[in-house]
Amino acid sequence: MSLRNKIGPRTRPDQPAPQSRSTPPAADSPWRPARVALTAFFAIDGFLFAAWVVRIPDVRSQVSASHSTLGLALLCLSIGAVLTMPLIGRLCLRYGSRPVTVGSLALLSLAVPLPAHAHSVTALGGVLLLFGAGYGGANVAMNSAAVDLVAQLRRPVMPSFHAGYSFGGLVGTGVSGLLAGPLSTAWALALSAALGVAVTAGAGVVLLRSPAATAVTPARANRAAERSEDAGAGSGPVRAHTRLLVLLLGLTALCTAYGEGAIADWTTLHLTDDVHASSVVAATGYGAYAFAMAGGRVGGTWLSIRLGQTRLMLFGGLTAGVGMLIAALAPAVPVAICGFVLVGLGLANLFPLAIARAGAAGGPQGVAFASSLGYGGMLIGPVVIGFLADAAGLPLALTTVTVTATVAALLPLAVGRRGREQRTAGDGQRMSGGG
Incomplete structure (x- = not known):
């Protein structure tokens, strides 16, 4: 009897046990309560972020910020996110990703109204640090929970969770755009925060009460590697390949997040300042991008x-790169919006697939590392675009998204090649080990 038959699929900690007591069978409905609740978390995350994005021009006027100083303030949001992500990854490993998801969304909801009460760039940067901590923590925790649930369902449904984020952003953009005239920034963000708290409370109860899949922890992964090593399949090359795969996927996420951050932070300003659209039309432009990404x-x-x-x-x-050139250089509002639609379609699945593949390769730590590296794109994006906008104009600065989108398109080719090499090496080791 081969070693594989002796161990059996239920003793392999690197894969979810199909019929274990802690994991519901695959025949259950894929739209189980945990998936619905987690989708609601992604959706409210997108809604809250969009509510903030639509009000960026108003907040900029409120604090009298230039492009470069606004870029520095927005940098604080990314700093708060990136500094929080490694801590959130460790908290997910210790306490589980679902409780951390609930706590992070609660923090984000409470932080949303704060920018409306900042009256200087320094104060805005301070509140955006807290905003970024909630936003970054929520994204790491939600994606970790989603990776576990994808493994539990044994269906490649990660893009559907991020579709919830995009639809939430679309609704947030539409509602915030309609309320741009009747309500002040303070009232609009306060109402958004109240909705965030309500959804967090309701979906949190469902998510925490739902049966959870057994997550792949580093300790379990190491024990699996040790058993493989004892069986004659050297674990050193496999671990090195895994680290390299997660790094490449993290770089893909970084380039993608650079583009997503650029769209979120600068779309409305580009449409109002450079293409001379009204505030309502500018909000519609970001909504078209969000709708395309959701679709x-x-x-x-x-x-x-x-x-x-x-x-x-x-x-x-490649589609996102072409679309960004059109959106940045178009002389008319309809053409620019069409460009943003192409960007949304192109970027739609890059980040979720990169995070899902990193989680499959490296477990929760892979998700945390790739997410941290990915949101580094949001850290450098506002600064690069802000200073380039002051030096050469915002349209030219936005064309840097074309470069990063092209890099994000090419990196998965290296990931696929490395994955094939790893599988080939593993097969060779098993054959030489006499399995």
Whole structure:
């Protein structure tokens, strides 16, 4: 009897046990309460962020910020996120990703109204640090919970969670745009925060009461590697390949987040200042981008199966690069909005697929590392674009998104090649080990 048959699939800690007592069988409905609740968390996260994005021009006028000083203030949001992510990753490993998700969304909801009460760039930067801590923590915790649930369901549904984020952003953009005239920034963000607290409380109860899949922890992964090593399959090369794969996927997420952050932070300003759109039309432009991204993510699972994840990421990155050139350099509002639609379609599945693949390769630590590296793109994006905008104009600064989107399109090719090399090496080791 081979070693694989002796161990059996239920003793392999690197994969979810199909019929264990702690994991419901795959025949259960894929729309179980945990998935619905987690989708609601992604959606309210997108809603709250969009509510803030639509009000950026008002807050900029309130604090009298230039492009470069606003970029520095927005940098604080990214700093808060990136500094928090490693801590959130450790908290997820210790306490579970679901409780940390609830706590992070509660912090984000409470931080949303604060920018409306800042009256200097320094004060705005301070409150955006707290905003970023909640936003970054929520994204790491939600994605970790989603990776576990994807493994539990045994269905490639990660894009559907991020579709919830995009639809939440779309609704947030529409509601905030409609309320831009009747309500002040303070009231609009306060109402958004109240909705965030309500959704967090309701979805949190459902998520915490739902049966959770057994997560892959570093300790369990190490024990699996040790058993493989004892069986004759050297674990050193496998671990090195895994670290490299997670690094490449994290760089893909970084380039993608650079583009997403640029769209979130600068779309409304570009449309109002450079293309001379009204505030309502500018909000519609970001909404068109969010709608395109949501639509792309709804079809992400089907497309990833049909085309393969590597091809989908390649085509997506190239589409986003072309769309950003159109959006940045277009002289008319309709053409610019069409460009943002292409960017949304192109970027739609890059980040969720990169995070999902990092989680499959490295477990929760892979998610935390790739997310931290990914949101580093949001850290450098506001500063780069802000200073380039002051030096050469915002349209030219936005074309840097084309460069990063192209890099994000090409990196998955290296990931796929490394993955094939790892599988080939593993097969060779098993054959030489006499399995």
